Amino acid sequence: MMRSKLLSLVPCATGPFRTMSTTTKLTTVEVNDKTGIATLTMNRPPVNGLNLDLLRDLRQSIAEIEGNKSRGLILTSSNPTIFSAGLDIMEMYKPDKERVRAFWTALQDAWLALYGSSVPTAAAINGHSPAGGCLLATSCEYRVMLPKFTIGLNETKLGIVAPMWFMSSFLSVLPRREAERALNQGRMFTTDEALQIGLVDEAAGTKEEALEKCAQFIGTFAKVNPIARALTKQQFRAAELEQLESERAQDLEKFLFFINQPAVQKGLGIYLESLKKKAKN
Numbered sequence: 689m690m691r692s693k694l695l696s697l698v699p700c701a702t703g704p705f706r707t708m709s710t711t712t713k714l715t716t717v718e719v720n721d722k723t724g725i726a727t728l729t730m731n732r733p734p735v736n737g738l739n740l741d742l743l744r745d746l747r748q749s750i751a752e753i754e755g756n757k758s759r760g761l762i763l764t765s766s767n768p769t770i771f772s773a774g775l776d777i778m779e780m781y782k783p784d785k786e787r788v789r790a791f792w793t794a795l796q797d798a799w800l801a802l803y804g805s806s807v808p809t810a811a812a813i814n815g816h817s818p819a820g821g822c823l824l825a826t827s828c829e830y831r832v833m834l835p836k837f838t839i840g841l842n843e844t845k846l847g848i849v850a851p852m853w854f855m856s857s858f859l860s861v862l863p864r865r866e867a868e869r870a871l872n873q874g875r876m877f878t879t880d881e882a883l884q885i886g887l888v889d890e891a892a893g894t895k896e897e898a899l900e901k902c903a904q905f906i907g908t909f910a911k912v913n914p915i916a917r918a919l920t921k922q923q924f925r926a927a928e929l930e931q932l933e934s935e936r937a938q939d940l941e942k943f944l945f946f947i948n949q950p951a952v953q954k955g956l957g958i959y960l961e962s963l964k965k966k967a968k969n
């Protein structure tokens with residue numbers, strides 16, 4: 689994919705300074721040359737639905753951030769009210785056989801890249817973050833969320849089951865008892881509830897404040913040996929990463945089998961209709 693490079697002047701909390709910015713249609717990477725922190729912004733209107741292209745783009749941007757020696761990665765959204773609406777249901781509803789395989793493989797790749805990233809990661813959750821959106825946020829090491837939005841793994845409410853590795857990310861943030869209950873209920877948490885339970889680490893009043901708090905978190909590693917930090921993080925996350933790495937073919941087949949069940953297709957169709965009806969009103 690062609691990626692246009694440009695240098696731009698952007699305002700930020702500590703004043704305007706130069707950032708190196710790489711833009712594709714679906715994500716933007718901006719590296720602040722003072723802090724060395726990269727901001728990875730999802731930009732797929734209307735709701736940052738995670739489709740094949742966005743997932744591939746995310747993975748490519750994560751690799752680029754690791755390759756350019758950034759000091760950390762902040763994941764956020766260009767949409768002022770939606771971090772990500774999760775997986776694009778259109779990829780799973782009446783799917784094309786080859787595309788849906790590529791889609792799930794791209795999701796596995798994106799998760800492995802983000803959860804296993806060697807750089808410190810934080811999510812500035814500047815909007816709603818259901819299901820796959822929550823997966824991305826909980827794959828990061830730190831979360832800062834803006835008020836009056838919701839976050840959670842709501843899969844059971846859609847009649848689908850969050851795979852084990854979705855649960856792994858959730859479990860790396862929440863105590864097992866809370867995680868199990870929330871997943872079984874398909875519960876969406878408000879910002880206040882998420883803060884209270886520990887699903888997010890901090891609340892912020894504005895996106896700028898959220899980005900600043902994420903940068904402060906990444907700054908806490910300034911005096912830590914980066915190789916020791918990265919290896920320590922990898923050791924913590926190795927079991928979950930290895931599990932998906934070793935079972936990804938079976939995971940794909942399980943997904944395909946599940947998603948092709950007539951009852952699941954029917955449920956997704958009804959859910960899509962309800963979303964579209966709501967959007968019209």
Ligand SMILES: CCCCCCCC/C=C\C/C=C/C(=O)SCCNC(=O)CCNC(=O)[C@H](O)C(C)(C)COP(=O)(O)OP(=O)(O)OC[C@H]1O[C@@H](n2cnc3c(N)ncnc32)[C@H](O)[C@@H]1OP(=O)(O)O
Pocket residue numbers: 734735737769770772773774775776777778816818819820821842843846848849850851942943946947960963964965966967968
């Ligand atoms: C035994 C083991 C078996 C293992 C099998 C594994 C199977 C597991 C498979 C998958 C796991 C699934 C993970 C997911 O992420 S599923 C997606 C879940 N997401 C949601 O439920 C969110 C749905 N969306 C919303 O709640 C809202 O849209 C919102 C809060 C994000 C934003 O609200 P608002 O700003 O009011 O926008 P609209 O609702 O009006 O939406 C605008 C537009 O976008 C469409 N849309 C919204 N979300 C999605 C989506 N996730 N996918 C596709 N399209 C979406 C919506 O329909 C509107 O469209 P329009 O009418 O054409 O404009």
